[in-house]
Every structure is written in structure tokens, then in C-alpha cells.
Amino acid sequence: MADPRPAPADGDELAAAYAFALRRHARAPSEHGLQTAYELGRTAVRRQHSLLDLALAHHAALLASLRAARDAEHVARITGAAADFLVESLSAFEMQGRGFRETQEVASTERRHAEMIRRLSTFLTEASRPDGPPASEAEILQLVAEQARELTGAATCVVSVRRPRSGRLVRACSSQPLPAGPAWAASDWAPMLAALEPEADDVDALTAPMPAADGRTLGELRVTRSAEQPFGAVDAAVLVHLAQMTAAALERVWRGAPTRPPRAPLRRRVKRVRTTTPR
Amino acid sequence: MAGDVRIAIAADADLVRARAEARAIALGLGFSKTDATLIATAISEIARNILVHAGDGEIVLEAIAGDERQGLRVVARDGGPGIRDLETALRDGGSGRGGLGLGLPGARRLMDEFDVVCELDSGTVVTMTKWRIRSSLERLQARRSRHG
Numbered sequence: 001m002a003d004p005r006p007a008p009a010d011g012d013e014l015a016a017a018y019a020f021a022l023r024r025h026a027r028a029p030s031e032h033g034l035q036t037a038y039e040l041g042r043t044a045v046r047r048q049h050s051l052l053d054l055a056l057a058h059h060a061a062l063l064a065s066l067r068a069a070r071d072a073e074h075v076a077r078i079t080g081a082a083a084d085f086l087v088e089s090l091s092a093f094e095m096q097g098r099g100f101r102e103t104q105e106v107a108s109t110e111r112r113h114a115e116m117i118r119r120l121s122t123f124l125t126e127a128s129r130p131d132g133p134p135a136s137e138a139e140i141l142q143l144v145a146e147q148a149r150e151l152t153g154a155a156t157c158v159v160s161v162r163r164p165r166s167g168r169l170v171r172a173c174s175s176q177p178l179p180a181g182p183a184w185a186a187s188d189w190a191p192m193l194a195a196l197e198p199e200a201d202d203v204d205a206l207t208a209p210m211p212a213a214d215g216r217t218l219g220e221l222r223v224t225r226s227a228e229q230p231f232g233a234v235d236a237a238v239l240v241h242l243a244q245m246t247a248a249a250l251e252r253v254w255r256g257a258p259t260r261p262p263r264a265p266l267r268r269r270v271k272r273v274r275t276t277t278p279r
Numbered sequence: 280m281a282g283d284v285r286i287a288i289a290a291d292a293d294l295v296r297a298r299a300e301a302r303a304i305a306l307g308l309g310f311s312k313t314d315a316t317l318i319a320t321a322i323s324e325i326a327r328n329i330l331v332h333a334g335d336g337e338i339v340l341e342a343i344a345g346d347e348r349q350g351l352r353v354v355a356r357d358g359g360p361g362i363r364d365l366e367t368a369l370r371d372g373g374s375g376r377g378g379l380g381l382g383l384p385g386a387r388r389l390m391d392e393f394d395v396v397c398e399l400d401s402g403t404v405v406t407m408t409k410w411r412i413r414s415s416l417e418r419l420q421a422r423r424s425r426h427g
Binding site: 031032034035038042045046084087088091092094095096098099102 | 294295296298299302312313316317319320323324381384385386388389
């Protein structure tokens with residue numbers, strides 16, 4: 001088992017350096033002293049010291065500095081300078097903590113995305129099985145529009161497909177709820193309108209074509225949101241993945257649609273075969 | 280702008296001066312001591328990058344006064360080799376130092392706005408801003424002082 005304790009020499013080294021620098025800063029507070037405190041904290045982070053090491057070092061150093069105090073006023077000056085010194089030495093830990101929280105948020109979002117894509121994939125597979133419970137093309141498109149909007153954080157998603165035989169255009173749309181209030185601003189409508197209008201200045205749009213197995217394009221997924229929060233590479237990758245999954249599911253549905261039998265078709269056919277087969 | 284403070288960065292002592300000037304401006308604008316410390320820390324990280332990667336450069340501090348909010352903008356400029364892979368450099372561990380959340384990504388997280396523009400072999404410009412929302416009383420006082 002790995003020893004979780006920091007090497008004693010390292011801890012002592014930090015405590016000694018901290019005590020020396022704090023004593024100097026307490027005698028004559030300056031930006032140089034605060035910069036030294038920041039460098040000590042940064043070094044502690046780089047050497048993977050615990051925050052507790054720094055707390056102990058600070059306590060010991062403050063105690064040592066206070067022994068030299070002449071009167072109450074001097075004590076107040078030393079503790080004031082020491083507080084500034086401590087905050088500065090902790091700033092590197094603050095920076096690291098923010099990074100850790102950001103990493104956790106990203107990981108949590110990615111886990112949520114993976115789960116949503118897995119569920120959508122299961123649904124699309126189930127919905128397009130010829131022997132499964134029937135799901136309409138409209139249901140599939142609507143669900144994909146909602147999931148694509150949620151996964152990419154878009155204001156609006158429009159899914160458009162052209163049916164292969166009739167050539168008829170079918171669309172499903174999902175929009176985030178409009179803000180509550182007495183009146184909606186024109187900008188509230190902009191992402192929705194832009195989802196249908198290819199060119200708009202104040203919105204950012206991402207479009208992913210739906211590729212058929214034979215290379216044709218069946219339609220597209222288009223998401224939009226305010227240009228102030230443009231989509232990123234991850235959003236584009238998610239949208240392409242959804243477009244491919246949707247295209248595959250629609251092809252299965254369309255292939256199965258004209259001959260889709262009612263429930264339990266296999267059993268009935270087997271029975272008929274049995275009765276007509278000569279012995 | 281006339282109110283800008285410009286500090287040449289060529290040695291560790293310049294870094295201390297940039298921090299001191301930024302802290303003074305931030306406290307003057309009404310930022311808390313904690314926020315002033317975060318600004319000073321971000322400046323240390325960016326100035327360290329200038330010293331390590333470019334050798335020298337400059338930091339410009341600009342106080343931004345608005346009705347609703349006040350800010351301190353820090354522009355760090357150098358004429359160094361630039362950043363070859365900006366996306367990686369802004370990620371933790373992009374500098375190859377183990378992803379401890381320091382350096383450019385660390386500075387980015389301490390400020391409210393953070394932009395990097397770099398051109399290979401021509402240099403890098405980092406612009407970062409910290410904002411403070413003014414209270415309604417402050418806004419009222421500012422309006423009254425403007426109108427005499």
C-alpha cells in the first residue's frame with residue numbers, strides 16, 4: 001500500500017520557508033512579501049502538499065512571530081499581516097480547487113450525455129425493429145429533436161427528413177421554454193426562427209446531415225442558440241452521432257413500414273404453414 | 280486611454296510591481312481583498328509565462344467604469360514565439376506539468392473574461408477582465424456626482 005503521508009523532509013522544508021517569509025512580511029508588509037507567499041503556496045501545490053500542511057506551517061509561523069510582539073498593537077499588526085500572507089499563499093490552492101470543480105462538472109456532463117445517448121440508441125433500435133412495438137416516424141423525429149436540443153444545450157432543434165418514396169418533407173421541432181414575463185422580446189424568438197431560416201446574424205447554428213446507408217442524405221438535424229454562446233466541437237460531435245443513429249433508425253422503419261404485420265405475426269404465419277403443409 | 284497603467288515585464292521585480300499596481304486599482308474600484316488577491320494571482324501566472332516563454336513583455340492595467348458594473352482589465356503582451364497549440368495550452372496539463380490547474384488555465388478560472396490571441400513567432404496577447412457589480416446605492420451616488 002502506498003504511504004499517503006508526505007515526506008517529512010518536504011513538510012519541514014515548507015514549514016521552515018513559510019516561517020522565514022512570514023516573519024519578514026510581518027516585520028515590513030509589502031507586495032514582495034505577498035508575492036513570496038503566493039510562490040510558497042504554488043510550490044506547495046506543485047509538490048502536492050495538503051492544505052493541512054500549509055495550515056500547520058502557518059500556525060507554527062504565526063506563533064513564532066507573535067512571541068516577538070511588544071504590545072497589543074504590535075500583535076494586531078502581526079496578525080493582520082499574517083492574514084494577508086495566508087490568503088495569498090492559499091490562492092494557488094483556490095486556483096487548483098476551481099480546476100478540480102470544473103473537471104468534475106465536465107465529467108458529470110459527459111456521463112449524463114453518455115447515458116442519454118445510450119437510452120436514445122436503445123429507443124431507436126427498439127422503435128425500428130419490425131417485430132417490436134410500432135413507433136411512428138413522427139415519434140422518432142420528435143424524440144430526437146428533444147434529445148439533440150438537450151444534449152447540445154441548444155435553444156431550438158429542428159429535425160427535417162424527406163421520405164424516400166413520396167419525397168415529402170417531414171419536420172419535428174423542439175424549443176426551450178420561453179422566459180416568463182409580460183412580453184417576449186424579439187431576441188427570444190430569434191433562435192427559433194433561425195432554426196428554420198438558414199441565415200441569421202444573432203444566432204449560432206449547427207447542422208448535421210443524416211447519411212443513408214447508400215450515401216444519400218435523408219435529411220438534417222439543426223440546432224441553434226444565441227451567438228453569444230457558440231457551439232463547440234463536442235456539440236458538433238454529439239449532433240453528428242445523433243444524425244447517424246437517427247438515419248439508421250429511420251431507414252429500418254421505412255424498410256419495415258409497408259410490410260409491418262400486426263402484433264405477434266410470426267406465430268400466426270407458423271401456424272398457417274403447419275396447416276397447409278402436406279404430410 | 281489616459282488612465283492605463285503600463286508595466287514593462289523583464290524581471291521578477293516587475294512582476295511584483297504589476298501585482299501591486301493591480302491590487303491598488305482593484306481595491307480603489309471597490310473589489311474585495313479576496314478578489315484583489317485573485318487578480319494578483321492571475322497576473323503572477325501570466326507574467327510568469329511572459330518571463331519563461333518570451334523573456335520580456337508588458338502588462339497594461341485598465342480600470343473600466345460602467346453604470347452597472349466596474350472592472351479591471353489586464354492586457355499582457357509579449358513578442359515571444361507564441362503558443363503552438365492554444366487549445367492544449369488552455370487545458371490542465373497542457374504545459375506538460377501534470378495538470379495541477381496552474382498557469383494559463385488557472386488564470387482563466389480566476390477571472391471573469393479571458394481571451395488569448397497569438398501568432399506564431401510574433402507573440403501572444405492575453406486579455407483578462409474581472410468584474411464587480413455595483414450596488415444600487417453606488418449607482419445612485421455615481422449618477423448624482425455626474426450631475427453635480
